């Protein structure tokens with residue numbers, strides 16, 4: 001098989017750091033690695049040929065001549081960094097883990113861990129973590145509230161107010177939407193307190209994907225949550241956990257629903273299922289970025305594969321994005337590539353934060369972003385990607401940890417970074 005580049009990964013059983021190679025196979029690009037104790041692992045990471053992969057990498061600022069082909073070249077790029085150091089670039093956005101309590105008990109969950117002790121930092125603890133994050137990341141830092149389910153905290157409006165008083169103007173709530181579906185006045189309370197954007201789990205337009213992911217039907221609650229956000233002036237990004245064979249046929253209908261709800265809905269963000277946290281042991285199906293783009297183009301007449309590009313900030317294998325205007329008839333018109341245009345050295349974080357503010361804050365603009373992020377798990381994690389992480393978690397000790405390292409779990413539930421916060 002053709003070697004594309006060398007990198008570092010981990011053993012999915014013992015999480016030991018391992019040398020790894022990306023290689024071209026007839027059906028796509030694979031990561032290959034060997035643990036002396038647990039054997040060989042081969043994982044599909046990119047459903048395209050070598051030429052297509054290299055073209056995408058080049059557009060994301062990693063042309064072939066920069067890809068390490070020897071251990072020496074790899075070491076020169078990593079400069080001694082490993083999975084547990086916090087020497088990554090400044091994030092475009094960081095997540096505060098507000099609680100690990102949840103109002104659901106889903107069979108699939110990225111962030112929770114069944115053995116976890118209660119984690120719910122007090123307002124005082126949150127204040128100190130947020131001030132520390134802003135000091136490190138700058139005045140334009142973006143903030144996300146994650147969980148568990150943040151809305152189970154009765155003091156969530158007070159927490160949003162606190163963050164706004166510190167100076168955060170973009171505050172994103174990552175939620176299953178159940179509490180938001182129950183009351184417009186609760187949504188208004190959140191908006192008035194400072195929440196700008198609701199990052200809403202929205203896995204399809206039929207009940208089937210909700211049965212798979214949450215273990216129950218939830219479509220009506222999701223739609224009510226969007227309606228209530230609209231009434232309260234909150235922006236919404238629909239977040240789709242894409243599970244091959246379960247909801248990858250619904251992408252076109254999800255986009256149509258999003259278009260019908262512009263300008264409240266600002267984006268559709270696809271996250272191919274990855275295997276960390278809680279997931280059914282009997283599935284480990286993969287769908288990767290180029291295949292997601294093909295499905296979007298196949299299922300939507302006004303989307304073409306060429307609309308999409310990598311983000312210039314995170315690693316090109318991490319994400320894909322396109323930006324559109326939606327006309328009154330509901331047709332998408334592709335805009336130039338705001339996520340992927342080149343940035344001046346050292347100003348990249350600021351530029352990408354500005355793009356997210358412009359596209360995901362409440363406004364009457366009929367813009368819609370469509371994109372996604374391929375979170376990594378113990379089978380495919382790649383240290384070169386982690387080093388360019390843009391979404392980091394604010395740990396309770398104040399460190400900023402790339403989300404993929406923070407929640408990485410082995411087959412047996414072992415963690416690199418124990419604890420949710």
Ligand code: SF4
Nearest residue numbers: 314318389390403404
């Ligand atoms: S969270 Fe993971 S997939 Fe996203 S930018 Fe960071 S390393 Fe890449």
Ligand SMILES: [Zn+2]
Nearest residue numbers: 011014035038
């Ligand atoms: Zn091992």
